[in-house]
Amino acid sequence: MRLFVGVLPPRRARDELARALRPHQGAWPGLRWIDRANWHVTLSFLGEVPEEIQPELETRLARAASRHAPMTLSLAGAGAFPSARRARVFWTGLYGPRLPLVRLAESLGAGARRAGAVQVDRKRLSPHLTLARTRTETDVTGLVEAFAAFEGAEWEMSAVHLVRSHLGSTVRYEEIAEYALTAPAPYGRS
Template sequence: MRLFVALLPPEEALAEIAQAVRGRRGEWSELRWVPEELWHVTLAFLGEVDEGLLGGLEVRLARAAARHAAVEVAFAGAGAFPSAGRANVFWVGMRGVVADERGRPLLSGLAGSVTAGAEKAGVGRGERRRFHPHLTLARCRQRTDLRALVEGMSGFAGRPWRAGTVHLMRSYLGRSVRYESIAQWPIGGDLRDRTVADAD
C-alpha cells in the first residue's frame, strides 16, 4: 500500500484557500490543479509499504505524535518548487510553523520525528529532505514561469487553526486519485497505555 503521513486542515481554512485561487485557475490553464478534497499538509512520504509492517509503523507514529505539542498555524503566502521562475509545483505556505518563542522547531520537529519513527519501523526511502511546510495547489509537467502567480498570492493570509492530529494516509492511484485516513493520533497524546517500551 502507498502511504504518507499528513495533517488535514479544517474545512474553514481550506475554504479560504479555495476562495483565494478561484479566480486564478482559468488564467493558468497549463497547471493541473489538485482537487480540493485532496488538499493536505505532508509531514512524511513513505511510499509503498508492506502490510506486515503496519503494526510497528503505527506504534512508532503514535509515539512520534505524542512527543510534540499541538500548535497553532495558518496558511500564508505562496511559492513554487523548485523555483517560481522554473516551477513544477505551486503551493500555499504556512506561518507559525518554524519555531516557538524560544526558537525551538515546531512542525519541522514533528516531521522529523515522524520520518525517523517510520524508518525505525522499516518504512521509508531513507532520503531526508529539508521539511518545508506547505499545501500543494497545482502541478505542471514542464517547468513553467509562475512568478506572476506566486506574486499575486503573496499577500494571502488565512485564519489560524490548530494542528492537533497526525494522520496516516493511504493513497489510491489511477484514473481518479483518492486518499483515505487509515489511522490517526493526537499530537501531544498520552502513551501510558502502550505496551511497547520506548527504547529510543
C-alpha cells in the same frame, strides 16, 4: 501501500483557500489544479510500506506524535518549485512554529524507519500545500506574486494523519489513522 504522514487542514481553512484561489484558476488554465479533497501538507513521506508492518508502524507513529504539543498553524503566501520562472509545482505555505514542525516531521520519520519503512524521505521539511502542478516548466511568476498576499486564518493542529495514496489516472487519498499531539505546549504556548 504508498503512505505519508501529513497535516489535513480543517474545512474552514480549505474553504478560505478555495475562495482565495477561485479568481486565479481561470487565468492559469495550463496548470493542473489539485482537487481540494486532496489538499494536505506532507510531514513525512514513507513511500511503499509492506502491509505486514502496519501495526508496528501505527504504534510508533502514535508514540512519536504523542511526544509533541498541538500547534497553531495557518496557510499563507505562495511559491513554486523549483522556482517561479521554471515551476512544476505551485504552492501555499504552512506557517507555524518552525522548529517544532521540523522536530515533529523528524520524529515521525524516525518512528517509521524503526517500524521497518525503508523508503522514508529524509529531506528537511519544507512545509507547503500543493495547489497546482504542470508537466512542463512554466513561468508562474505572475501567479506567485498575485497570490503572495494570501493570509489564511489560524487553526490548531492537534493531530497528524497517516494517509494512503492510491495512484492511477487520478490520485486519491485515504486516511488510515489519526495520531493526537498530546504533549504539553512549552511555556504554555503553541
